[in-house]
Amino acid sequence: MAKTLDTWKFDGDYHRIVEGGGPTPLDWGGDAEVISGYGILDVQVGLWGAADVLHERLGIMPGMGVTLSNGFEVGSEVSINGYPAIVMPGGSGTYNFHIMFPEPGDPTRYRGAPPEIVQTFLRALTYQNTAETIPDDFSRLVSVILSNDGDGTTGHDFEQEFVTFSKWLPRHGPDTGGPGDDDPGGGGNLPPSIGGNLNRGAISDSGFPFAQMTVSDANNDILTASIGIGEPRWGYFLASSLSGGTYNAQTGIYTISGTPAFVQAAIQKLVFVAAPRPESAPASLSSIFFNVTVSDGTASTSVRLDANLWTNRADVIKGKSTSEKLYGHSGKDKLYGNGGNDKLYGGSGSDSLNGGSGKDAFVFDTKPNAKTNRDAIADFKVKDDSFWLDNAVFTKLGKSGSEKKPAQLKKDFFTIGSKAKDKNDYVIYDDKKGKLYYDADGSGSKYKQVEIATLSKKLAMTYKDFFVI
Numbered sequence: 001m002a003k004t005l006d007t008w009k010f011d012g013d014y015h016r017i018v019e020g021g022g023p024t025p026l027d028w029g030g031d032a033e034v035i036s037g038y039g040i041l042d043v044q045v046g047l048w049g050a051a052d053v054l055h056e057r058l059g060i061m062p063g064m065g066v067t068l069s070n071g072f073e074v075g076s077e078v079s080i081n082g083y084p085a086i087v088m089p090g091g092s093g094t095y096n097f098h099i100m101f102p103e104p105g106d107p108t109r110y111r112g113a114p115p116e117i118v119q120t121f122l123r124a125l126t127y128q129n130t131a132e133t134i135p136d137d138f139s140r141l142v143s144v145i146l147s148n149d150g151d152g153t154t155g156h157d158f159e160q161e162f163v164t165f166s167k168w169l170p171r172h173g174p175d176t177g178g179p180g181d182d183d184p185g186g187g188g189n190l191p192p193s194i195g196g197n198l199n200r201g202a203i204s205d206s207g208f209p210f211a212q213m214t215v216s217d218a219n220n221d222i223l224t225a226s227i228g229i230g231e232p233r234w235g236y237f238l239a240s241s242l243s244g245g246t247y248n249a250q251t252g253i254y255t256i257s258g259t260p261a262f263v264q265a266a267i268q269k270l271v272f273v274a275a276p277r278p279e280s281a282p283a284s285l286s287s288i289f290f291n292v293t294v295s296d297g298t299a300s301t302s303v304r305l306d307a308n309l310w311t312n313r314a315d316v317i318k319g320k321s322t323s324e325k326l327y328g329h330s331g332k333d334k335l336y337g338n339g340g341n342d343k344l345y346g347g348s349g350s351d352s353l354n355g356g357s358g359k360d361a362f363v364f365d366t367k368p369n370a371k372t373n374r375d376a377i378a379d380f381k382v383k384d385d386s387f388w389l390d391n392a393v394f395t396k397l398g399k400s401g402s403e404k405k406p407a408q409l410k411k412d413f414f415t416i417g418s419k420a421k422d423k424n425d426y427v428i429y430d431d432k433k434g435k436l437y438y439d440a441d442g443s444g445s446k447y448k449q450v451e452i453a454t455l456s457k458k459l460a461m462t463y464k465d466f467f468v469i
Helices: 115-124 260-268
Strands: 005-008 014-016 033-036 040-048 056-060 066-068 077-080 083-087 096-100 106-110 125-129 139-148 158-166 193-196 201-204 213-216 223-229 235-237 246-248 253-258 272-274 284-295 300-311 316-318 325-327 334-336 343-345 352-354 361-364 375-377 386-389 414-416 427-430 435-438 450-454 466-468
Touching (some): 005 158, 056 066, 077 115, 115 125, 125 139, 125 158, 193 300, 361 375, 361 450
Parallel strands (some): 316 334, 325 343, 334 352, 414 427
Antiparallel strands (some): 005 033, 193 213, 223 284, 427 435
């Protein structure tokens, strides 16, 4: 009978886990494919062998398009990009489960789901071992079984795949078959390591949650790191803190590749910006987490970093006489550059920025709001200082420019007055009121101008005072 069901880039994947690690995706590359000419009837996932029922569990990675009404408990309703499924009887709710796809309007009948729906589900699956101590020789196989409905001629078909989780994975090296190969080979290399201070700590909005995280690889392989915000609604990674790579704001996942040193530096410099809150809300401390996975192309290591996030706390941040970068947070912060050529990032919240002496740059890289995110510039000096506008936020200013190489604002994009005169007057300085605006369509009527900042009146400002990053 002809084969009618197959999966690619999934069977044979294997991962390294460590004590205290977070949920690890079964599909390490996020590229599993389900190939079937017919609908998928059911999906069965379970741990192979005797499970540690207290510590081993299966789950779903947030932001991947899959939601569960009650975990993997029997009867839990599953949504896969809006396509409904349900958890069937017979599973444990934690370490094994079975889902099927009910007919719309008749929950007693089931249908075959499109292969791409099941593919999305596989990419979202995770495994976690929460035991405080994991034996060095620990190894766990996770079985995934798919079946389709055939066509009455070729018949019903099924496919079983295995993914391995181990504390140590010496089976890696130049002689391996690579990911997706049933026999990974016998190389002597080890998978990447994630270390440093991974303890729960307090972080501020617009802070550096991974500043003390280290990444290494014994064989100095090229690594790919995936850094995900536990829930994308909690906030986002600041565009100017990204070191290339790709960032999906909807899923909250940032991916970067390079040498171990490059990947470590990219992770450490990430800035997390909390979702906006009313400025009238009191300062508060909330629990959040991040998932970090580092892969060498064959094996991966994952950790979960828990943190306590301060929001709406007013900070006073003072620079020294040297050139520095000063970052505000979500409250009404006060930043003082003092001496040196400083860069002042107010972050979210309505902040007070004082550059002091030197050639300072006032950086705007969060979405402006006249009520909740409007900064006051105390001492802007046309002769010395400048405004840096992030084109990820101020999208009409063009794609040219970066923090390393700022691009001069185009002359036609700037005007002086109370409002835009032309359709490309995106940056407006009202010299009578001392206000700076951004208007996404200039003199057009689709968008209203938004006040970015207040500063002194009657400044002899020109387009030369603005740069795009």
